[in-house]
Amino acid sequence: MRVTQPAVLVGAYDWEEKFLPKAEFEGRIKEMFAKLAGTGATGVVVYGNKVDNAALAWLTNFAPKIESGCALITPDGKVRIHGSGSPHMMVNAKRLTWTEDVRPQRDIGKHVSDWATELGLGALAFWASDAMPADLMPRITAGLEGRELRDVGSTLDPLLLKKSPVALNLIRGACGMLEKSVTTLRQSFKSGVSARAAALAAETVAYDSGAQDVRMLISMSKGGTPTAIDYPEGVKLDPLLAYIAIRHSTYWADGALTISASPSATLTKTQDALKAMIAKAKAGASVADLSAAAQEKLSGLAVHPVAQKAVNGIGLSLTEAEADRGPVTRLEEGRVYSIRAGARGGEGDAALFSAMILAKADRAEILWSSLA
Numbered sequence: 001m002r003v004t005q006p007a008v009l010v011g012a013y014d015w016e017e018k019f020l021p022k023a024e025f026e027g028r029i030k031e032m033f034a035k036l037a038g039t040g041a042t043g044v045v046v047y048g049n050k051v052d053n054a055a056l057a058w059l060t061n062f063a064p065k066i067e068s069g070c071a072l073i074t075p076d077g078k079v080r081i082h083g084s085g086s087p088h089m090m091v092n093a094k095r096l097t098w099t100e101d102v103r104p105q106r107d108i109g110k111h112v113s114d115w116a117t118e119l120g121l122g123a124l125a126f127w128a129s130d131a132m133p134a135d136l137m138p139r140i141t142a143g144l145e146g147r148e149l150r151d152v153g154s155t156l157d158p159l160l161l162k163k164s165p166v167a168l169n170l171i172r173g174a175c176g177m178l179e180k181s182v183t184t185l186r187q188s189f190k191s192g193v194s195a196r197a198a199a200l201a202a203e204t205v206a207y208d209s210g211a212q213d214v215r216m217l218i219s220m221s222k223g224g225t226p227t228a229i230d231y232p233e234g235v236k237l238d239p240l241l242a243y244i245a246i247r248h249s250t251y252w253a254d255g256a257l258t259i260s261a262s263p264s265a266t267l268t269k270t271q272d273a274l275k276a277m278i279a280k281a282k283a284g285a286s287v288a289d290l291s292a293a294a295q296e297k298l299s300g301l302a303v304h305p306v307a308q309k310a311v312n313g314i315g316l317s318l319t320e321a322e323a324d325r326g327p328v329t330r331l332e333e334g335r336v337y338s339i340r341a342g343a344r345g346g347e348g349d350a351a352l353f354s355a356m357i358l359a360k361a362d363r364a365e366i367l368w369s370s371l372a
Helices: 022-035 054-060 087-096 108-119 136-143 153-160 165-191 195-208 265-280 287-298
Strands: 041-049 068-073 079-083 102-104 123-127 149-151 213-218 240-248 251-259 311-313 336-344 350-359 364-369
Touching: 022 041, 022 054, 022 153, 041 054, 041 108, 054 068, 054 079, 054 153, 068 108, 079 087, 079 108, 087 102, 108 123, 108 136, 123 153, 136 149, 165 195, 165 240, 165 251, 165 350, 165 364, 195 213, 195 240, 240 350, 251 336, 251 364, 265 287, 265 336, 265 350, 265 364, 287 336
Parallel strands: 041 123, 079 102, 123 149
Antiparallel strands: 041 068, 068 079, 213 240, 240 251, 251 350, 311 336, 336 350, 350 364
């Protein structure tokens, strides 16, 4: 689900060793170069921006709070980071990562060129996301004066998918923050405040819990599709549909839910649909089978547009890029997924529910669910 992206990231992005030990990053760098064995790469350029920084965060914890940044990494584990901002801002930028070498980013092409000269001969590898500017790789290549720069995204992206014990603990932490936020939303709804006030209360609790980033979408009309809050005030809506995404120590958790004082057939069927999907979910299960199980419980109700994509991988990104760049087709052991069920009846009659699951060999471990 696409959500509004803030202009500046304002949450708790400082690196904390108690959550993400330096040893975890050192192991990840070794994994990366093991994947590149035989390619002749003498160093890796890793790019990220405030919209998408999965690879950069995986290796360095550095999530650019403004504009973009890059990490220049050598096989011996040395890391140099260039981040947007003035030299005076680098004091704060250093707090975002475990490495001490953090410098201003002025001309990324020149930074890479100067660094490459220090490395000696050999090709360079380049790892970035689809969110990078179209002219970025050509600009870097131009500064290398004929030295090869290889895009290794397709080779390295799979490293982000299977979660280590440390990553799973962080996702569980994000799910805990999500639960606090959802509980506040439910309580605020019951108190009779407006949908906007309830959403703001839920967002505040998430940030107070230590969230790095919070994305909050709610209905703008009775049973309406969740969307960004862009109106000054509102009224209480019933049913209220909501979507909340929370980032904790670079890892995301998200959830969709429906709150209503008057249970309806649509709401009950949607809950049953999600239960059926969870029952089917395990490593090797096909998304088609999960969707079919949900459709059977919906009994002819139209699938809600938000639930058309029933399953997506989640972790360092809200929607992880699959190896083939297509949608998830089959669940893989050790990966975390966000699964959704949703339905529409008549006007104002709609429901959404979701769960965060860890795919295991024989079952799905529920990390979080909006089922009451």
